[in-house]
Amino acid sequence: MATGRPTHTADRGRPANRGRGIPEATVARLPLYLRALTALSERSVPTVSSEELASAAGVNSAKLRKDFSYLGSYGTRGVGYDVEYLVYQISRELGLTQDWPVVIVGIGNLGHALANYGGFASRGFRVAALLDADPAVVGTSAAGLPVRHMDELEDIVEDEQVSIGVITTPPGAAQQVCDRLVAAGVTSILNFAPTVLSVPDGVDVRKVDLSIELQILAFHEQRKAGEEAEQALAAPAAAKAAASSGPSSEPVVPAAADRPARTAAKLRRAAASGTDGDLPAVMPA
């Protein structure tokens, strides 16, 4: 495959960088832009600048323009982007102009929640079937659809041409369900079970993992606590230094000082944790 990038031409509708082109990071942001554009479209806003749209999508405008440059030249200098046209182009790029039947396997709390999720149907995705292995659940209904038995998985995938499967089973069942989905012909899997799935080449897996997200937040939260503890310790000395060096417009203790309750909680945590170099409470056996 050629690695040379084609020279850019500004003709509409002929993307500059098709083929192996669009970076993953850009693909991951296209849905954000699309959502912001859809909101503008509903308000009948005809055009939008990169600055406005970037702000609505929560990114900076340089990144947005770079992202769009991978799709082609869909803007007008001095004016901005045509909202409707961009909605269409991004939808097409993401494959949302076609119908994507999806099966959801595992109809517990989470499966129910997903079946009822509104944003599902709105963007080309259609719940083709809900499946569960539990006879007590099979035959009930969720979001107006009957829950069918796992035995029907292969037939449904074939009959409905399903290429996307959503796994919301308990972790122990996830790999087995994944294997059956893949064997039946599914090539994209969205996995909500906290398990690493192994799949053959050509099958995409994305995972959504509540526990991981919380742990990442906890990491940063702990770090904030540590920083505020340091600031609090440094504050008296700094205040003294500031007092002796005459009037200053800069506050001595920023941000943290005006949120006493929060800081108190964090100091307590910082003291309780091993953040500041305590000996580990557990050592290797």
Place this chain on the structure above:
Amino acid sequence: MATGRPTHTADRGRPANRGRGIPEATVARLPLYLRALTALSERSVPTVSSEELASAAGVNSAKLRKDFSYLGSYGTRGVGYDVEYLVYQISRELGLTQDWPVVIVGIGNLGHALANYGGFASRGFRVAALLDADPAVVGTSAAGLPVRHMDELEDIVEDEQVSIGVITTPPGAAQQVCDRLVAAGVTSILNFAPTVLSVPDGVDVRKVDLSIELQILAFHEQRKAGEEAEQALAAPAAAKAAASSGPSSEPVVPAAADRPARTAAKLRRAAASGTDGDLPAVMPA
């Protein structure tokens, strides 16, 4: 802040690269390693090599060793890593050795699912309260906890020293709920509503968005369809060429050929979509 990296020392328990150190990409993988290590620990496996652990976590071993090098030198050359010790070190690094009270706001299907999520409690996270604005929901219970009214939010955050909030409200309510959480002292938010939240500096937001994940899968799925269509078109010619160039051990049409049903579905989709340069069905007004 000093940018010079301290020289690495191999003493246990004194991480080489603390402070502004650990890259985000590494932080995001620590929970994966921890999960794999916990499983090994439950099986009483005493030590594990980077190769084995990487495989269990679904990454490559070079990446894993690089990741661990940011934490310190916790392995033993020629032997591997002590499972229990590493569980402790990663837990501590992530802040999981302390208690993290969490509030969940919005007790619909998804809120219920999260309240019942087992992985929640197991790793230092504790559901401090379930909150909802709907009087019909307030007073019911989920996962053994009563659903309380939004009015109690501020008191609960203060009393229970909550620093992490989970938003599972409809999108229209998310920003407002977020503002209240932040005003009450919450500094980390996990957002399941499909909305861009704006928060002041010092507050972390992570989002989980089903719709975005599906759209990313659809993008790749569409691309697969396009590629298989190209292969199918190229196949007859390639087969002819191969036939005339004598015996060969390489298959002419790889992968796609042995999954006829799937390929048929994709060819249909490729034909239906604008992938191959059809004129757009929608043009700007």
Place this chain on the structure above:
DNA sequence: TAGATTGTTAATCGATTAACAATC
């Protein structure tokens, strides 16, 4: 034309990877 805004460049930053010296 003058003002506005895109699309592109180039510099910078951060993440990944393979290879291997250090060392258990």
Place this chain on the structure above:
DNA sequence: TAGATTGTTAATCGATTAACAATC
């Protein structure tokens, strides 16, 4: 010691960002 495996280096790759020429 010989074999195994870590921790680190350095090369490479991909993503971000600011700046600005192109141009509407």
